[in-house]
Amino acid sequence: MKHYQKLGIIGLLGALLIVFGCSSNSSAPASSEGAASPAESAAAGTAAGEKLATELKYPLAQTIPTLDPHLSLGGSNSTIAVNIYEGLFAFNAKYEPVPMLAESYELSEDGKVYTFHLRKGVKFHNGKEMKAEDVAASLNRWKNTAPRAKSSFSDREFEVKDDYTVVLSSDVPRNDTLAQLSHVLNFAAIMPKEVVDAAGPDGVTEYIGTGPFKFAEYKTDQYVHLQKFADYQPVDAPADGFSGKKEALVNDLYFTLATDNATRFSSFLAKDFNNVDVSLDNLPQVESDPDVEIIKNLSTDFNLVFNKKGPLFSQLKYRQAVASVLDVDQVLLGIVSTPELYRLNPSYMYKENAKWYSEAGSEAYNQKNPDKAKQLLQEAGYNGEEITLLTTKDTGTFYNATLMVQAQLEQIGIKTKIDISDYATMLTKRADPNGWDIYVGPFLVPSTPSQLLYLNPTYGFADDAKLAELLEASTSAISDDAIKAANDALQAYEWEYLAAIKIGDIYNYNAVRKNLVGLTYLSNIPNLANTKLVE
């Protein structure tokens, strides 16, 4: 028997050695030519007569609640939608709106009337030419349907002036109009009028746009298949962010659903996928591979949102106490586990978004002052009431961030409990002013203050007249100087009012095989137009 036991142990160890022993070298080919950066490879690729793959599989980590771009706020929807659809404008890498389906636009001197001139000869995937009636129908549906658009556009209507001109008028100037039209979440996608007319409240039934890829098939919970659109009309400008020239370089694009992290990563190692998000645990397995490039992407920002209808945090002193004690380095470290993957940022906008970035009021950021916090609690009359932190474990980051905040609140004597639900339940609970006090979470692609959900009364219940007035002022300012002044005033006041507390910005790692050339990301959403796969 002992003999067999020994054999068994030796066999098991042997198998383990095969699996884990050579993992870091195994996928490393001897070729050193592959070590060029993606940009260099792209340049070389266009010159050389290289063989390109006709099919590309892109891993999707999250399910797709709906494929309707006007309805969904999810990143998985946007990842697909930006390839099928285009808007009048698109963000460049600095979050500046650049014309896409619009040829040009004019803004009246008083800032109230936008006149959009459309590009001529742009075809939808059904062969029909895009005209003003399609644009007006799409954007009127979008502003009535998309939560992000409603607050800015609800009192305005896109009107057809002629076949290639659309007009948008309002009573007050709205300087966020173009940014709203460029946003990739709740995407202001242009689709044929007949598709819009046929749409019910639960979404469109056909997915027809003007983008470089056309929709082919959605195999439920498996993949979304897009095909190159042969009649695509690119704009004549260099590619930048989501703006500029696009060119489908593969015939078939598959967005393959792979929700399990380990499976996604194994599939990358087995070369089923040519890119993948990489956790710190998995990083050592790919970072030394000369065939793989690790790209660090700005992923999202994190905020702590108060329920301002709750018994404690309806009072400013309690919100100030939390702002005083917060050590955001610790919270961010708890989210990403390494200082490499976060940055401090007191602004509600990214630094890259130069027009709206502001450090006004930032002295209230990252105070790390428990004594001050205790003093404020005492002044507020805190009497040991328990507060509820609402979170979910559906993605790791919400929960980790909440745990870090909880530890810091308990440090100053606040009693806490964590309410963990799945994501769907958490959304429902958060919409209810009863039963929660604090929510810590990521906010995708902030681009203008008017799009910050927590500055309006429906999300965390920021029902404050001065905040609303300053928000309105920052949106209605016309000149660049006036916009800057109004935005500084808004951010300074937000740090006083504390509808939410900014925690910081986080990055993530993506591993990209070097034969996948031209892939770029903006706010963690990939731009697969201009991406090719060299065989």
Next chain:
Amino acid sequence: MTAFIVKRVLSLIPILFIMSVIVFLIIYLIPGDPARVMLGDGADEATIQQLRANMGLDQPLVLQYGQWIGSALQGDLGDSYFLKKSVSAVIGEHLQPTLSLALLAELIAIAIALPFGIWAAVNRGGWADKALAAYTLLGITIPGFLLSMFLVLLFAVQLKWLPVSGYAPISDGLWNFLKYLILPGISVGVVMSSVIARIVRSSFLEVMNQGYVKTARSKGLRERSIVYKHILRNALIPILTVIGGTFGTLLAGAAVVESIFNIPGLGQLLVHSVSRRDYTVIQGLVLFIAFTYVLVNLVVDLLYAVVDPRIRLNK
């Protein structure tokens, strides 16, 4: 035999009715709202209520149940909120992968468990018996996902013999179909085989000590004939029960293995539907699973009657 079948089938009706009520109510007790999930962060209350009304979620529960069960009895399980297809069609799409995986895993499990169990029983106390004890201990204690990951790393990532994950329908060719199912099939089959092999062994041992086996032996019958003709047939009932049970469990959704191997089966559908609060799919699917489970049990019961005529005569 016909009367036996009719009686067994009729006894399923109250079970399925109770199951349908429980399924319907449990889902509505979970907080979370499909309209809110679909519309996401920042959707205003009016839009959410409008979508809820469109989905019929604002109706009283009794009315919703009545409509649902009435349609279900006519074979209509409603439409998925998210997938914009009938629930029956959605279940149909996801059934083939799960059924294929369950069948393959069951075949692998039986292929390992039957000879191994018989071998251990025949050599009771010997090294084969000890090897079985070690095998079943490992099979029961090693989590299925760990074995799955091990197989993926070895055969897919390192040796590159098989794909990591995915699924190809049988219409894509037999090898294409099988290559995606081999690893998950082994991963589930090995765990199942350890459970079945134990039952095979103990059931065999019990029958081996019966008087008729001794009689057969004393009559000088060949050992092979005694094992396969006399013992195996009589030891089959508990073995059929456990095989039926494991098959039923697999059909009910091997959610973990389907998730790891990215197989678009019923388990994965259930997980995704719960996260989306796609009520109609969850209801239809759980009802379908419950129905399948009782159906498998019915088939096992009928097989008992085939294997052992005393059973149908008693009933």
